[in-house]
Amino acid sequence: MLLACAGGKVKDVEALLAAGFPPHYQEEKEGTSLLMHAAKGAHLEVVQVLLAAGAPWMAVDRHSKCAGEYAIACDIGDANRKQSVIDSILNHAVMAEMLLGTVEDQTAKANVLEQQRESHDYLGGTVRYERGRLVDQVDEGVMMEWEAPLMEAHASFLCGDDGNRDILNVGFGLGIIDRAIQRRKCRSHTIIEAHPMVLEKMKTDGWYRKAGVTIESGRWQNVLPRLVAQGKKFDGIFFDTYAEHYRDMQGFHAWLPKVMRPGGIYSFFNGLCPDNLFFHAGGHQTTIHGKGYADGIGMAAMSTFCQWQFLKSKMKEQKDLVIRSCILLTVFMGLMDSTVGKQMIH
Numbered sequence: 646m647l648l649a650c651a652g653g654k655v656k657d658v659e660a661l662l663a664a665g666f667p668p669h670y671q672e673e674k675e676g677t678s679l680l681m682h683a684a685k686g687a688h689l690e691v692v693q694v695l696l697a698a699g700a701p702w703m704a705v706d707r708h709s710k711c712a713g714e715y716a717i718a719c720d721i722g723d724a725n726r727k728q729s730v731i732d733s734i735l736n737h738a739v740m741a742e743m744l745l746g747t748v749e750d751q752t753a754k755a756n757v758l759e760q761q762r763e764s765h766d767y768l769g770g771t772v773r774y775e776r777g778r779l780v781d782q783v784d785e786g787v788m789m790e791w792e793a794p795l796m797e798a799h800a801s802f803l804c805g806d807d808g809n810r811d812i813l814n815v816g817f818g819l820g821i822i823d824r825a826i827q828r829r830k831c832r833s834h835t836i837i838e839a840h841p842m843v844l845e846k847m848k849t850d851g852w853y854r855k856a857g858v859t860i861e862s863g864r865w866q867n868v869l870p871r872l873v874a875q876g877k878k879f880d881g882i883f884f885d886t887y888a889e890h891y892r893d894m895q896g897f898h899a900w901l902p903k904v905m906r907p908g909g910i911y912s913f914f915n916g917l918c919p920d921n922l923f924f925h926a927g928g929h930q931t932t933i934h935g936k937g938y939a940d941g942i943g944m945a946a947m948s949t950f951c952q953w954q955f956l957k958s959k960m961k962e963q964k965d966l967v968i969r970s971c972i973l974l975t976v977f978m979g980l981m982d983s984t985v986g987k988q989m990i991h
Contacts, residue, residue, distance in 0.1 A: 803881035
């Protein structure tokens with residue numbers, strides 16, 4: 646069966662599946678799956694047959710690589726064929742995760758208290774500014790200076806060149822994106838920040854005295870209802886919080902129609918499976934599709950050195966930063982995050 650998948654012999658694969666061969670099979674030594682072998686050879690028909698039969702798209706080998714990464718690494722000299730396999734696996738992943746998310750929505754309440762506790766612990770704990778980064782009380786990096794190129798690109802998306810936009814940033818951190826917004830000028834600049842020690846640092850650094858800048862202290866969950874009641878609307882919104890979960894971000898997204906002007910720009914920074922390029926891409930595509938924003942997705946990449954020394958959690962020092970943008974009917978959504986690995990062709 647492995648040979649049939651690797652050789653693109655779709656008839657043989659179909660026959661073996663019909664005879665009862667398990668589509669989820671992984672060989673013992675390296676842990677490679679049937680789908681990985683088909684993806685490595687860019688055999689689209691075999692990939693589609695395996696996925697339809699229930700082959701798990703998220704299975705990983707003993708090196709933590711999934712079938713999507715095998716497709717990305719494929720070197721067949723036919724970019725279109727390679728891309729079709731990547732798209733097939735990614736689209737299947739998005740649909741599977743959207744269906745799974747619908748089921749999980751019914752059972753997620755048990756996790757809510759734990760997630761709220763994590764956020765409460767962070768906001769009630771200490772943070773410190775050191776070596777160009779913001780670190781929490783357990784030595785986890787809240788924000789680091791190497792994120793500057795990403796924040797510059799976010800700010801460019803949000804502010805444009807007209808200098809006549811109302812911008813909202815949720816989560817100050819080191820203030821990297823807020824400094825970038827200030828350099829580009831805007832009509833008004835609103836910042837929501839919840840951590841008391843960060844707010845004190847903002848006061849010390851003069852943010853409360855800057856012309857056109859409004860500081861809203863508190864969690865966005867408490868601040869946004871107040872802004873909506875005041876009739877506040879924004880042309881650009883950026884979201885980058887800490888000690889929150891994916892479902893918190895989904896909750897924030899539900900507020901966008903109430904606080905964003907038509908034709909506005911929304912951008913966010915979120916890890917979404919940062920240790921695996923393909924899972925990361927699937928996470929973003931699921932987020933976009935889940936809001937009905939399925940068209941006009943593009944991406945580009947930049948590279949930077951990421952310093953994790955002295956921090957509790959470390960990732961690879963060299964990271965490729967993937968910039969995503971999605972054009973909507975009434976909103977331009979600039980999506981950019983950091984990922985580990987090579988740029989995906991998409």
